[in-house]
Amino acid sequence: MVRKQPSIADAALIAAAVERGATPTPTQLERWRAAGLLPRNEQHGAGQGRGSVSTVPPEAVDLVVWLSAHARPGRRPGDLALEAFGAGLPIPEPTVRAAWLAASTDFHLDALVEPAEGADRSDWIADIAQELAAKHSGKSVLLPQRIRDVDARIATAGISFALPELAPFDRGTYDTEPYTSRDLLTTAVSAVLGGTSELAQGDLAAISRALVPPGSAVPVASMLEYPDGGPGLADINDGHGLTLLPAGDARDDLDRVVTEASPAQLRAAWQAVDDMHHWAVSLCDAVEAELDGLAADEPLPEYPGLQQWFFGITFGLNRLLLRQALLEPVPSSRARASTAVMLLFLATGINRLRAMVPDAQFELLPVLLPPFLHQLAELVAADLPASLRPSESA
Incomplete structure (x- = not known):
């Protein structure tokens, strides 16, 4: 498929990035905008009935230079958004917040299938906690x-x-029961999924004692x-x-x-x-x-x-x-x-x-x-x- 030539604004954006050692392409600009990593060009009236012109947002050049150095095939846009945000770059706020929300719970809890209507949520939480603890406990101490x-x-x-x-x-x-990393993960998952309804005070006490030296x-x-x-x-x-x-x-x-x-x-x-x-x-x-x-x-x-x-x-x-x-x-x-x-x-x-x-x-x-x-x-x-x-x- 033959792609259309970049707009005057995009051509200027690419040229500015090239001056700083980056080599972005028009296709990459399209991809980054679609992922919400790069703001779209701003439209302004040309005046006297001559239609509109597009201009590059001031922060776009820094973003394009950074993305050219860090965006690679297979890298998730959310990860790029977080890293760019952490580096102080002005990634569009909706994209940043979406990336933070996606990362707000560990163990990929956001991908869990919720229990069926009418099902006992406590039983579901216990099953999920045991399943995830078994899956991850070998990766931690x-x-x-x-x-x-x-x-x-x-x-x-x-x-x-x-x-x-x-x-x-x-x-x-x-x-007097020994406490393990699997117990800790089970409690953590239960607390995230059920709050205080699934978190007994004894659970927190057990964690407090398990993480300190005997005696x-x-x-x-x-x-x-x-x-x-x-x-x-x-x-x-x-x-x-x-x-x-x-x-x-x-x-x-x-x-x-x-x-x-x-x-x-x-x-x-x-x-x-x-x-x-x-x-x-x-x-x-x-x-x-x-x-x-x-x-x-x-x-x-x-x-x-x-x-x-x-x-x-x-x-x-x-x-x-x-x-x-x-x-x-x-x-x-x-x-x-x-x-x-x-x-x-x-x-x-x-x-x-x-x-x-x-x-x-x-x-x-x-x-x-x-x-x-x-x-x-x-x-x-x-x-x-x-x-x-x-x-x-x-």
């Missing part, structure tokens, strides 16, 4: 080797994981195992419909996080994945250096690395983030976006807590949270999503 090595060195140094000031607040677990004092896990009449996870709310955790399918909440986030928040979440990995490696380096000093009988005045390490053991969240960062140091575009959505969900959850418990000691967050998560939470707080604004959630 409960704790990366570096975390286990550091824990072993701490124990060898004679440092107890049951800190004296915390031990009285942990009654000890009532669950650790974990007050948070103890509180979940022995709530003593306190509110259940499903009951924590602000009285106006705002809940701490989703009561049903969490995919709806994850999609809402992406839909309501500003472009600046999405970009910050994308960068936070890199920051999380740098934080994890730096923390391991710091703890190992401090343990080297103890082994050489050269004590230091302070041990900030070990302090942060024990924060993770005590409160759980930092330990989970450390695990995620070390398990996947170089994630794919889709996996990176999925992790970024998880971080954005956590940052949003922190601000849900601000709305529910406004008099809590949130001034401690900079000490308790890793810097990348605290900064993301502050960015969300500065421009709250619609579902967290008092006037709209009340």
Whole structure:
């Protein structure tokens, strides 16, 4: 088939890209526009009844140069959109959001066939969780080797994981079954598909204990195992419909996080994945250096690395983030976006807590949270999503 010659605007766009070392073709421009990766030329009246002329949007040249270097046969447009967005390029926003939404849940949950009408959703969730856990459990470990090595060195140094000031607040677990990476995946899938209806407090307690060294004092896990009449996870709310955790399918909440986030928040979440990995490696380096000093009988005045390490053991969240960062140091575009959505969900959850418990000691967050998560939470707080604004959630 004979293709028509490129328009004057496209010819100028190609020429501008060539000047910068790229070699795009008219066919590629058509393909990128069809995929939503490249904005269409802008139409303007030529004046005095002479019809219209097309002009290239100012950002198009940068996009064409980038796409010429990165677009290859077989590469998904969504992955290209995410990478270009992460690189600071002005990919059309509808395409970017669609790519984020497609990556918002792990394990390809968006491709699942929903249960038939009238079927028991809990049974369906249990079957799906078991199926996906069996499929993926061999690809992961409960704790990366570096975390286990550091824990072993701490124990060898004679440092107890049951800190004296915390031990009285942990009654000890009532669950003696060994916990595996498959158990973790089953719980994660069940939580995504069913929210608090499928997530018992004991499940979170089991995760908290499974990710820390044996004998650790974990007050948070103890509180979940022995709530003593306190509110259940499903009951924590602000009285106006705002809940701490989703009561049903969490995919709806994850999609809402992406839909309501500003472009600046999405970009910050994308960068936070890199920051999380740098934080994890730096923390391991710091703890190992401090343990080297103890082994050489050269004590230091302070041990900030070990302090942060024990924060993770005590409160759980930092330990989970450390695990995620070390398990996947170089994630794919889709996996990176999925992790970024998880971080954005956590940052949003922190601000849900601000709305529910406004008099809590949130001034401690900079000490308790890793810097990348605290900064993301502050960015969300500065421009709250619609579902967290008092006037709209009340």
